[in-house]
Amino acid sequence: MLDDLKNIKNHRFNRRKFIKNVIASGAVISSGGYMLSGCSDNSAPISGSVERLIVLKVNGKDRPVDVMQNETLAMTLRYKLGLTGTKLACDRGECGACTVLLSGTPHNSCSTLTHSVRNRDITTIEGLEQEDGTLHPVQQAMIDELGPQCGFCTPGQIMSGVALLNKNPKPTREEARQALSGNLCRCGAYDHYLNSIMRASRIS
Amino acid sequence: MTKDMMPNFALFQPTTVDDAISLLSKYEEKSWKLSGGQDSYDWFKDRAKKPEVIIDLNDIDELKGITEFENEIVIGASTTLSELEGNRIINDNFSLLSDAASRVASPQIRNAASIGGNLCQDARCWYYRAGLDCYRAGGNTCYADTPEGMNREHCLFGASRCVAVSPSDCAAAIVALDATIVITGPGGEREVKAEDFFIGPDINIERMTVVEQDEILTSIKLSKKWAGAEFYFEKVADRNTWDFALVNVACAKIIEDNIFKDLRIVLGGVSCVPMRLNACEDIARESPKDDETISLASSIASRGATPLNYNHFKIPLMENLVKRALRT
Numbered sequence: 001m002l003d004d005l006k007n008i009k010n011h012r013f014n015r016r017k018f019i020k021n022v023i024a025s026g027a028v029i030s031s032g033g034y035m036l037s038g039c040s041d042n043s044a045p046i047s048g049s050v051e052r053l054i055v056l057k058v059n060g061k062d063r064p065v066d067v068m069q070n071e072t073l074a075m076t077l078r079y080k081l082g083l084t085g086t087k088l089a090c091d092r093g094e095c096g097a098c099t100v101l102l103s104g105t106p107h108n109s110c111s112t113l114t115h116s117v118r119n120r121d122i123t124t125i126e127g128l129e130q131e132d133g134t135l136h137p138v139q140q141a142m143i144d145e146l147g148p149q150c151g152f153c154t155p156g157q158i159m160s161g162v163a164l165l166n167k168n169p170k171p172t173r174e175e176a177r178q179a180l181s182g183n184l185c186r187c188g189a190y191d192h193y194l195n196s197i198m199r200a201s202r203i204s
Numbered sequence: 205m206t207k208d209m210m211p212n213f214a215l216f217q218p219t220t221v222d223d224a225i226s227l228l229s230k231y232e233e234k235s236w237k238l239s240g241g242q243d244s245y246d247w248f249k250d251r252a253k254k255p256e257v258i259i260d261l262n263d264i265d266e267l268k269g270i271t272e273f274e275n276e277i278v279i280g281a282s283t284t285l286s287e288l289e290g291n292r293i294i295n296d297n298f299s300l301l302s303d304a305a306s307r308v309a310s311p312q313i314r315n316a317a318s319i320g321g322n323l324c325q326d327a328r329c330w331y332y333r334a335g336l337d338c339y340r341a342g343g344n345t346c347y348a349d350t351p352e353g354m355n356r357e358h359c360l361f362g363a364s365r366c367v368a369v370s371p372s373d374c375a376a377a378i379v380a381l382d383a384t385i386v387i388t389g390p391g392g393e394r395e396v397k398a399e400d401f402f403i404g405p406d407i408n409i410e411r412m413t414v415v416e417q418d419e420i421l422t423s424i425k426l427s428k429k430w431a432g433a434e435f436y437f438e439k440v441a442d443r444n445t446w447d448f449a450l451v452n453v454a455c456a457k458i459i460e461d462n463i464f465k466d467l468r469i470v471l472g473g474v475s476c477v478p479m480r481l482n483a484c485e486d487i488a489r490e491s492p493k494d495d496e497t498i499s500l501a502s503s504i505a506s507r508g509a510t511p512l513n514y515n516h517f518k519i520p521l522m523e524n525l526v527k528r529a530l531r532t
Contacts, residue, residue, distance in 0.1 A: 050215045050216070068212075069258075070209065070210040072210070092249070093246075093310075096312055099312055102315075107312055107316050108312045111241060111245050113260070116241075178311070181311060181444070182310030182312040182313065182446075
C-alpha cells in the first residue's frame with residue numbers, strides 16, 4: 001500500500017516535471033529569434049543570386065532590411081520590422097490572417113517571397129491610421145459594429161475590406177462577402193465583419 | 205514551431221526568358237521554376253520537395269500582359285488570375301476563362317497566382333502532398349487506391365498506378381477553348397495544343413504536363429474561332445472558396461437555329477488530365493438542342509468510369525454537369 005502511494009507520488013512528480021520541460025522548450029521554439037537563426041544561411045551564396053540587403057517600401061516609408069532568400073513577407077514584417085499586427089496562422093495561404101496590401105491588392109504575406117516584392121508598395125494594418133491617430137473608416141467601423149470576437153483574424157479582414165473599398169467604395173453586401181471570402185474566422189463572426197464593412201462604405 | 209521557414213535555397217530573379225532558361229539548364233534537377241508560388245511554397249514548407257535553386261519568373265516582362273491580335277489573343281504566362289478575371293479582352297471574347305479564373309481558390313491567392321502556374325500545378329492528392337513515397341513521388345505504391353484509402357477526390361478515368369486528378373479550373377477552360385500553349389526551351393519555342401499539354405501517369409507519372417525541366421511555359425494563345433461563343437463553366441467543390449473542384453465542367457458551344465453547330469465539353473476533377481468528352485460532343489453536334497439530344501449526350505458522359513471506394517458520387521455529378529452545360 002505504502003509502495004503504491006510512493007509510486008503514484010513519483011509518477012506525479014515525473015509527469016509534472018515532464019510537462020514543465022515541454023513548456024520550457026515550447027517557449028524557446030516559439031521565439032522569433034530561434035526561428036530565424038535556425039534557418040539562417042551560413043553557406044556562401046551562389047553568385048548571381050539575389051542580394052540580401054534590400055529596401056522595402058512599407059507603409060510609405062523606406063525600410064532597409066536584411067532578408068534571407070527563403071524568407072516570406074510575413075516573417076520579414078513580423079520578425080525583422082516589428083510589424084506584428086500582421087498575423088501568422090496557417091502559413092499556407094488558407095486562412096487570410098496574414099493579408100497585406102501589395103500595390104493596393106490583398107495578398108497572403110505568408111505565401112509571398114519578400115524578395116519578389118522589393119518594388120511594390122506594402123501596406124500593413126499599422127499603415128492604415130492617419131498621422132494624428134485617426135483610424136481608417138474600416139477600423140472605426142469594426143469598433144462601432146463590434147465586428148471582431150477574438151480578434152486574431154481581424155487585421156486580415158480589415159486589409160481585405162480596405163482593398164475592396166479602395167476599388168469599389170459602395171459595394172453590395174454580396175460583393176463584400178466575396179471580397180472577404182479569403183479570410184477565415186474561427187469565431188464565425190462573418191456577419192459582424194460584413195456589417196462593419198457595409199458601415200465603413202456608408203461613412204467613407 | 206519552425207513551420208514558417210522554408211528550407212534554404214538560392215534565389216535567382218532573371219529578367220529575360222533566355223536568362224531563366226540558361227539558369228535552368230545550368231542547375232538542372234536542382235532548380236525550380238517559381239511564378240505565383242502558391243503551389244510551390246507548400247511543397248517547400250512541408251519539406252516534401254527541396255530544390256536548391258529557385259528561379260523566380262516574376263521579373264520577366266515578356267511573360268506579362270494580354271495582347272489582342274487579329275486572329276488570336278495571347279496571354280502571358282505570368283498574368284495573374286485576378287487580371288484574367290477583370291480583363292476586358294478576355295471578358296468580351298472568352299468569358300469562359302475569366303469565369304474559371306474567378307472560381308479558383310481565394311481572392312488573395314488569385315491576386316498572386318499566375319495562369320501559367322495554375323496550368324502547371326502539381327497533383328493535389330494529399331498522400332502525395334504529404335511527402336509519402338507513392339508512385340508519383342518515385343515509390344512503388346499508391347496510398348489512395350487501397351481499401352482504406354481516402355479517395356473521395358480521386359479519379360474515375362485514366363488511372364495508371366496513380367489515381368490523382370487534374371486539379372486546375374483554368375485547365376478545363378483552356379482545353380474547351382482549344383488553346384495553344386507556347387513553351388520556350390534552350391532550342392527555342394514550340395507550340396502544343398492544350399489537349400496534348402497535359403499528360404497522365406501512363407505517359408509520365410512524375411509530371412502533369414509536357415513542360416520539360418529546362419523549359420518554361422511562356423504564353424497561351426486563344427484562337428478567335430471560339431470568341432464570343434456560348435460558354436458554360438461550373439465548379440462543384442466542398443466550399444466555394446479555396447477548395448479544389450470535385451468536378452468542374454467547361455463548355456463552349458456554337459448554336460445556330462437551335463442546332464449545336466460545334467461544341468467542346470471538358471471536365472476537370474475526373475481524370476488525371478482535363479477530360480474532353482468526344483462521344484458527347486459527337487452526339488450533340490449537328491443535332492437540335494432539345495431534351496432528347498441533351499439526355500442522350502449526358503447519359504454517356506460517364507461511360508467507362510472506374511470509381512474507387514469513395515468517389516461513386518462523381519458519376520451522377522458529372523452527368524448532371526454535362527446536362528446543365530448543354531441545356532444552359
